[in-house]
Amino acid sequence: MHHVPVLLDEVVKYLKPETGDRFIDGTAGDGGYIKEILRINPSAKILGIDLDQVSLDKLSMQLAQGNLSQRSELVQANFRDIKRIAQEKSFVPAAGVLLDLGFSSSQLDDPGRGLSFQTNGPLDMRFDPHQKLTARVVVNTYHKPDLVRIFKDYGEERLAAKIAEEIIICRKKQEITDTRELLAVIELALPKPVKYKVADYARRIFQAIRIEVNDELNSLKIALPNIFEILEPGGRMVIISFHSLEDRIVKEFFVNMARGCICPPDFPQCVCGKNPQAKILTRKPVTATVGEIENNPRSKPAKLRALKKA
Numbered sequence: 001m002h003h004v005p006v007l008l009d010e011v012v013k014y015l016k017p018e019t020g021d022r023f024i025d026g027t028a029g030d031g032g033y034i035k036e037i038l039r040i041n042p043s044a045k046i047l048g049i050d051l052d053q054v055s056l057d058k059l060s061m062q063l064a065q066g067n068l069s070q071r072s073e074l075v076q077a078n079f080r081d082i083k084r085i086a087q088e089k090s091f092v093p094a095a096g097v098l099l100d101l102g103f104s105s106s107q108l109d110d111p112g113r114g115l116s117f118q119t120n121g122p123l124d125m126r127f128d129p130h131q132k133l134t135a136r137v138v139v140n141t142y143h144k145p146d147l148v149r150i151f152k153d154y155g156e157e158r159l160a161a162k163i164a165e166e167i168i169i170c171r172k173k174q175e176i177t178d179t180r181e182l183l184a185v186i187e188l189a190l191p192k193p194v195k196y197k198v199a200d201y202a203r204r205i206f207q208a209i210r211i212e213v214n215d216e217l218n219s220l221k222i223a224l225p226n227i228f229e230i231l232e233p234g235g236r237m238v239i240i241s242f243h244s245l246e247d248r249i250v251k252e253f254f255v256n257m258a259r260g261c262i263c264p265p266d267f268p269q270c271v272c273g274k275n276p277q278a279k280i281l282t283r284k285p286v287t288a289t290v291g292e293i294e295n296n297p298r299s300k301p302a303k304l305r306a307l308k309k310a
């Protein structure tokens with residue numbers, strides 16, 4: 001399935017692509033936002049970054065067909081290196097930077113990537129196939145306490161210990177190599193009354209393993225200050241996240257950048273001299289409308305936050 005970009009109007013509203021000339025999309029994917037930015041602002045240039053070369057190759061062809069290659073540049077990399085890449089490609093300072101986290105529908109639908117338990121595929125889950133760590137390695141070699149931690153921290157899974165235990169038992173008999181096998185192991189671990197909800201458990205466990213494989217939270221933590229640094233004064237950053245762990249990281253970073261004085265409240269006057277470095281444009285995270293969710297169920301968990309550099 002072709003990826004439908006979520007919250008497209010809201011991205012345009014907060015990124016204001018009509019008012020700048022250099023934009024960066026750190027998660028280019030199928031290029032939904034890239035094409036829209038280039039359409040709205042005929043003099044804008046955009047740098048697209050993605051870990052997935054397959055997505056970039058498809059996007060590159062589409063941009064060429066639309067005569068947009070001259071105004072766009074695509075780089076296969078991790079967005080945690082955004083500062084270096086933007087400097088190398090002369091995209092600093094940038095008017096706006098965008099991250100639309102996680103995976104695209106095209107990636108989810110490709111059984112070879114092992115992101116989905118709806119179809120069978122190898123336990124892979126890497127965005128970047130050059131990387132060594134795969135889901136198969138996590139599932140078959142991680143010690144139980146590490147599996148429990150991952151399932152709890154990244155999947156917010158209550159039955160983390162039970163599911164980890166079942167994985168250890170099953171993998172002793174035979175290596176767990178594909179997504180349907182893992183689904184079956186998860187089902188085995190569940191107490192009878194909740195077995196019918198196996199898809200909910202599997203979704204959380206698959207999410208947790210994917211976050212571990214791609215080191216997603218660390219990439220986000222590293223990227224945020226670097227994105228802020230390369231923005232021009234008045235430049236905007238827009239981040240779309242899909243689960244509470246990511247959203248919390250974005251929220252805390254934004255609050256910190258927008259905070260002024262950090263002196264203890266009982267100080268008679270400010271001694272820190274800290275001024276706000278940014279303005280938060282979205283007091284609450286922006287979410288999809290009922291209409292958008294009906295048309296694109298993927299948009300349901302999406303949370304958009306935007307920040308403007310002072």
Ligand SMILES: C[S@@+](CC[C@H](N)C(=O)[O-])C[C@H]1O[C@@H](n2cnc3c(N)ncnc32)[C@H](O)[C@@H]1O
Pocket residue numbers: 003004005006026027028029030031032033049050051052055077078079080100101102103104127214219
């Ligand atoms: C939700 S999709 C983006 C879809 C895109 N906005 C569109 O309209 O088609 C997320 C993309 O980010 C990429 N990605 C995930 N983590 C990344 C990282 N740390 N660095 C670079 N790309 C990453 C994935 O490979 C995927 O293509």
